[in-house]
């Protein structure tokens with residue numbers, strides 16, 4: 001996080017001052033107070049222009065507590081329906097794929113619906129007759145807005161290709177709704193060429209033909225799975241950035257590395273800050289600092305192209321900040 | 327299918343005759359009659375020892391019709407709760423992964439629950455207020471039996487490792503149930519070492535460290551996704567076999583290639599029959615012909631290790647049958 005803020009400060013024009021408020025949420029707050037996201041903090045966060053989220057999570061906190069109580073609570077409360085995750089293989093970065101294919105796509109993941117809504121429960125809990133449910137909720141309203149955003153993005157890119165990923169041969173109700181809306185909104189974008197893949201088939205193409213993808217639009221759960229796979233084939237989760245965006249501007253958007261908190265190496269100065277720095281680039285872009293965003297991405301690209309040896313977290317941050325200022 | 331039956335006949339001892347009944351289901355029957363799996367056929371199938379299913383599906387049939395009306399109907403009607411899918415990189419086969427890692431695991435996919443139950447619907451269909459749901463149903467009964475099977479398999483393998491894959495930090499109800507049962511059944515198998523991965527993280531390890539996996543147990547949807555990815559990293563869906571197994575023997579088990587019907591090349595003699603032949607090996611194993619199953623798998627391994635040039639579907643089948651008889 002420190003390196004991200006360092007690069008942010010270096011990237012902004014001299015007359016733009018960032019005011020930052022730091023919130024110590026996550027495992028520490030939870031252990032101290034039992035809270036994950038106090039209402040007061042949520043209200044204060046709302047007054048900010050954007051949020052930069054450090055990775056959260058610690059094995060001392062039961063699985064799901066911070067995810068549902070903090071990360072997903074923010075995404076849902078601030079209506080981050082556009083979860084934007086680029087998949088790009090930078091020159092000089094090793095992909096685990098033989099042949100080092102050209103990869104440059106973006107996944108538009110729906111962020112506020114689907115199996116992530118937390119609608120479910122258990123019956124006869126703890127007995128041999130227990131039943132557990134999870135309900136995936138999908139609305140025309142929620143799907144249409146994110147699908148339209150994906151079409152706009154595809155139309156603005158040179159290849160103008162949009163792929164819908166779902167599992168409409170099994171999840172026929174949700175998949176049918178996605179498929180119908182995808183076709184209907186497509187009428188507005190005759191210049192965009194489209195295709196459809198089942199999620200299982202999509203994972204095959206991610207490793208055999210990742211260069212075929214330009215923009216991908218998909219639901220919350222499939223987007224979660226595909227973007228980790230995308231990170232893997234583009235050199236690892238240490239480089240994967242993301243934006244949780246509320247495009248209307250009613251709520252602050254939130255930018256975060258896709259990776260977790262890596263508690264095994266926390267505080268040792270070993271973590272690669274690149275994913276956070278690339279998330280800062282997305283934050284700049286979102287706030288209208290387009291040139292500055294490009295400068296940060298170019299600094300990362302130049303750094304990745306010439307990496308040798310092992311550097312500490314702050315050495316990488318310093319190098320990136322220097323490139324950005326230079 | 328013809329090649330699969332050829333190899334089956336070649337593999338069985340001289341005094342064992344296979345009686346086969348052929349059912350022309352799929353797109354052709356659907357277009358002729360509007361039916362996908364007539365009740366009479368289902369009743370007849372029940373009297374067989376096993377089913378070998380040719381890949382189904384055709385673009386002329388709406389997505390979901392044959393999947394839900396034939397394939398999934400069989401899996402559910404015959405209580406195929408054990409969906410067994412090996413992920414093995416045979417020597418001589420090119421993986422898309424750099425470094426050609428050693429891959430030899432098996433995915434135990436639950437086959438009768440989860441988001442596959444078809445429980446969902448739409449409200450205000452076709453309007454801008456439409457809502458679509460999909461309900462994932464999970465029972466202690468259904469999870470425990472497949473988890474116990476996975477432990478047994480792991481205990482019988484040299485590495486004795488079992489990985490549970492779910493998304494228990496988001497799907498807390500279903501994921502919680504899976505996690506609790508996984509831990510409870512584990513008490514019976516102290517010799518098996520276990521770990522847990524979220525499905526998104528699992529896809530990363532499938533491409534960066536596939537050699538770490540031995541046995542994987544997971545739900546119906548995650549198993550669907552992971553086994554296509556497994557097929558991709560082990561040389562492609564043309565080699566991936568599967569068994570839909572009813573371990574109690576109350577119903578016939580069903581064996582099928584993981585791939586689809588490839589309608590673009592159907593009838594041209596180009597399709598690789600290897601996935602079907604490997605499914606025949608699983609069928610033999612299931613019916614107690616363990617040595618014969620091993621012979622078929624060895625024939626495939628030998629064929630894959632020495633492949634050159636292009637052969638037709640029946641040439642591959644002939645070569646495999648010859649190796650099995652020889």
Ligand SMILES: CC(C)[C@H](C(=O)O)[C@@H](O)C(=O)O
Nearest residue numbers: 067071072224258495496526
């Ligand atoms: C931590 C978890 C809740 C989260 C998700 O599932 O969305 C993460 O995997 C991600 O991709 O941002």
Ligand SMILES: CC(C)[C@H](C(=O)O)[C@@H](O)C(=O)O
Nearest residue numbers: 169170200393397398550584
């Ligand atoms: C065709 C489809 C219903 C099926 C599934 O989703 O199970 C297939 O993808 C598979 O993996 O066998």
